[in-house]
Amino acid sequence: MSHMGLRLGMITIDTTDANSLARWWADQFDGEIVADNDGWYVMVRIGDGSPILSFQKVTDPTPGKNRMHLDLTAPDIDAEVARLVEAGASVVGTHTMDEGFTWTVLADPDGNQFCVAPEH
The missing domain is CATH 3.10.180.10 (2,3-Dihydroxybiphenyl 1,2-Dioxygenase, domain 1)
Incomplete structure (x- = not known):
């Protein structure tokens, strides 16, 4: 279609x-x-x-949690998260699924949340 x-x-x-x-x-x-x-x-x-x-x-x-967010990938998420925090982002949380897939939720300087996960 x-x-x-x-x-x-x-x-x-x-x-x-x-x-x-x-x-x-x-x-x-x-x-x-x-x-x-x-x-x-x-x-x-x-x-x-x-x-x-x-x-x-x-x-x-719009107040509250953003309804849509960016999902970003990187070959080394620990290094990328550290770089983003150094640049002014803040870590909201890190999550792991049962299959071992881990990603980190961050917020930009305005508070907009986005995720960083390993490249597929």
Whole structure:
């Protein structure tokens, strides 16, 4: 069944400071800010064919836990988690499934949660 060529092009995150949060995420991916729209909608290219990350300035972000999050992978999750914490992220928790699969939940400087897991 065809879905008319639907593709994921951008992931947008609400924030009260789009420039600052976009710069933080650009630094984590060694990416680049490709549009800043006077700080109200900042777009970050993270390379390797990944969708654009964008940060939309809002006066009142949705309260509570974010309903959608990024699942990131790395060859050495312990080293990557340590690097992210050094850069300003905070560890929310580490989880292990019965099969031994382990991942770490972190929060970016704005409190948005994301996960880091081993590459498949």
